[in-house]
Amino acid sequence: MDPVLEMRGISKRFPGVQALDHVDFKLYSGEITSIIGQNGAGKSTLMKILSGNYQKDEGTILIHGKEVEINNTADAARLGIGIVYQELSLLNNLTVAENIFLGREIVNGIRLDNKKMNALAEQYLREFGIENIEANKNVEIYPLAKQQLIEIVKVLSHKPDILILDEPTAALTNEDTERLFRILFRLKEQGICVVFISHRLGEIKRYCDSGTIMMNGRVTANVRMEDVDELKIIEYMLGDSFNAYEKEIMETDRNAQPVLELRDIRLKDRLDGASCKIYKGQITGFVGLLGAGQDLLWRVAYGAVRADSGEILVNGKSEKIKNPAQAVRCGIGLLTENRKEEGLFAEMSVLDNIALPSLRFFKFSPFFPFLNYRRIREKSTAYSDKLAVKMSGINTKVQFLSGGNQQKAIVSRWLLRNLDVLVFIEPTRGVDVGAKAEIYKILEELAGEGKAIVVISTDTTEILQLSDRIFVMCQGKVSNIIEGKTDEETLARLIQGKEATV
Numbered sequence: 175m176d177p178v179l180e181m182r183g184i185s186k187r188f189p190g191v192q193a194l195d196h197v198d199f200k201l202y203s204g205e206i207t208s209i210i211g212q213n214g215a216g217k218s219t220l221m222k223i224l225s226g227n228y229q230k231d232e233g234t235i236l237i238h239g240k241e242v243e244i245n246n247t248a249d250a251a252r253l254g255i256g257i258v259y260q261e262l263s264l265l266n267n268l269t270v271a272e273n274i275f276l277g278r279e280i281v282n283g284i285r286l287d288n289k290k291m292n293a294l295a296e297q298y299l300r301e302f303g304i305e306n307i308e309a310n311k312n313v314e315i316y317p318l319a320k321q322q323l324i325e326i327v328k329v330l331s332h333k334p335d336i337l338i339l340d341e342p343t344a345a346l347t348n349e350d351t352e353r354l355f356r357i358l359f360r361l362k363e364q365g366i367c368v369v370f371i372s373h374r375l376g377e378i379k380r381y382c383d384s385g386t387i388m389m390n391g392r393v394t395a396n397v398r399m400e401d402v403d404e405l406k407i408i409e410y411m412l413g414d415s416f417n418a419y420e421k422e423i424m425e426t427d428r429n430a431q432p433v434l435e436l437r438d439i440r441l442k443d444r445l446d447g448a449s450c451k452i453y454k455g456q457i458t459g460f461v462g463l464l465g466a467g468q469d470l471l472w473r474v475a476y477g478a479v480r481a482d483s484g485e486i487l488v489n490g491k492s493e494k495i496k497n498p499a500q501a502v503r504c505g506i507g508l509l510t511e512n513r514k515e516e517g518l519f520a521e522m523s524v525l526d527n528i529a530l531p532s533l534r535f536f537k538f539s540p541f542f543p544f545l546n547y548r549r550i551r552e553k554s555t556a557y558s559d560k561l562a563v564k565m566s567g568i569n570t571k572v573q574f575l576s577g578g579n580q581q582k583a584i585v586s587r588w589l590l591r592n593l594d595v596l597v598f599i600e601p602t603r604g605v606d607v608g609a610k611a612e613i614y615k616i617l618e619e620l621a622g623e624g625k626a627i628v629v630i631s632t633d634t635t636e637i638l639q640l641s642d643r644i645f646v647m648c649q650g651k652v653s654n655i656i657e658g659k660t661d662e663e664t665l666a667r668l669i670q671g672k673e674a675t676v
Contacts (some may be wrong), residue, residue: 184233194220195391201367208378211388225257226250256334259343266314271295274328328581338369375404387488439484446650457627459641476508477501507588511600520573527589528554557586578609597628
């Protein structure tokens with residue numbers, strides 16, 4: 175069978191970096207092909223060339239055996255290539271339908287035909303089996319997972335022949351992920367080529383037909399998924415066998431005072447008397463179905479959301495935390511799943527991103543309100559070195575770092591601020607398997623230094639690997655507390671609100 179798409183000898187160089195080095199890549203009709211590799215391996219650069227966002231330095235692109243030139247995104251769209259990026263392009267102040275038809279609005283005379291756009295958008299959503307999204311509602315009312323599905327429908331509405339999905343499941347629940355792949359299997363049956371980029375090897379193995387594995391801008395292997403296991407894929411990704419992360423469980427000292435206690439936190443229809451105690455030196459995991467309240471509870475603790483009632487105690491003392499600034503003063507730091515929107519200042523340097531919350535501690539004196547930039551640089555560099563942030567220098571703009579290194583830069587920020595409680599929502603979302611292991615090691619070391627670490631994750635494997643204790647939430651309250659080790663089947667049953675089998 176001849177390939178629908180063939181990329182031959184593709185090379186791309188950026189200043190100081192050979193991003194792609196004579197890469198070959200093929201796509202066949204009716205297959206889901208994954209591009210696999212660590213951050214910086216070159217997979218996104220390759221797809222940006224295919225989608226017209228970058229131009230190749232060398233190489234040839236053929237579609238159905240005919241050489242084509244893709245100089246911009248319009249060329250790619252004309253050739254039937256659609257791409258869904260990890261960073262959403264939706265406009266929150268527009269409706270779902272307006273986002274789907276953005277740039278190709280339907281008009282009736284000189285006015286927008288909102289009725290027709292709404293009807294067509296509803297039809298697209300139904301076709302792809304997506305429920306509980308209304309076409310005439312603003313995008314901003316929907317959680318990130320549903321916004322991701324809207325973004326995918328937006329691209330699919332163009333009816334592409336080649337569909338590229340960059341980390342499409344990073345924000346999705348297991349249920350939404352299965353819904354997405356039902357859509358992709360339907361597209362396969364129609365002969366559409368699907369490119370699936372993900373760091374979740376379990377999904378790749380389960381859903382993809384083939385894979386192109388990359389490392390340092392080169393292809394290390396082309397595989398059929400039935401012929402390889404996850405360890406073999408990782409070996410191709412990293413160049414050698416991968417040592418899985420192992421954790422020693424830290425038992426709770428019942429005589430110790432909790433560094434943080436949340437008592438009977440309530441928020442109408444969302445939190446129903448949730449309580450927990452957090453101890454220094456432990457990693458505490460929180461898990462539950464989407465909407466069970468696990469991330470919302472910690473946004474309350476951080477002062478980003480106001481609860482209707484409840485009490486927050488820090489080192490045994492009741493505190494009124496009404497905003498994030500007060501939470502930080504109480505020693506609580508939050509790293510959200512949306513690091514680009516809620517954690518980073520993309521246009522600023524790594525130095526500035528690390529130092530900003532701590533600037534008031536670097537005055538020459540209370541009576542001489544000028545900053546000691548030498549000390550700021552020394553301290554920020556020390557923490558970025560401690561966490562091994564990979565960058566060309568501390569003045570590098572943070573937007574040029576990989577996802578894992580951006581995450582480590584935010585951790586460096588809170589270490590410089592010397593906080594006691596560090597809360598991570600989806601700490602490894604969008605990072606590769608190598609960076610994930612590094613982050614796990616960092617969290618373990620921070621707990622070993624006496625920090626209280628809280629991890630909220632939809633990845634049950636991650637929760638099981640990291641946590642000394644696990645709080646399972648269901649319908650806004652803590653339904654179970656797991657001490658010590660357990661297995662995925664038990665945890666899955668508890669998350670679903672079922673009793674664990676013995």
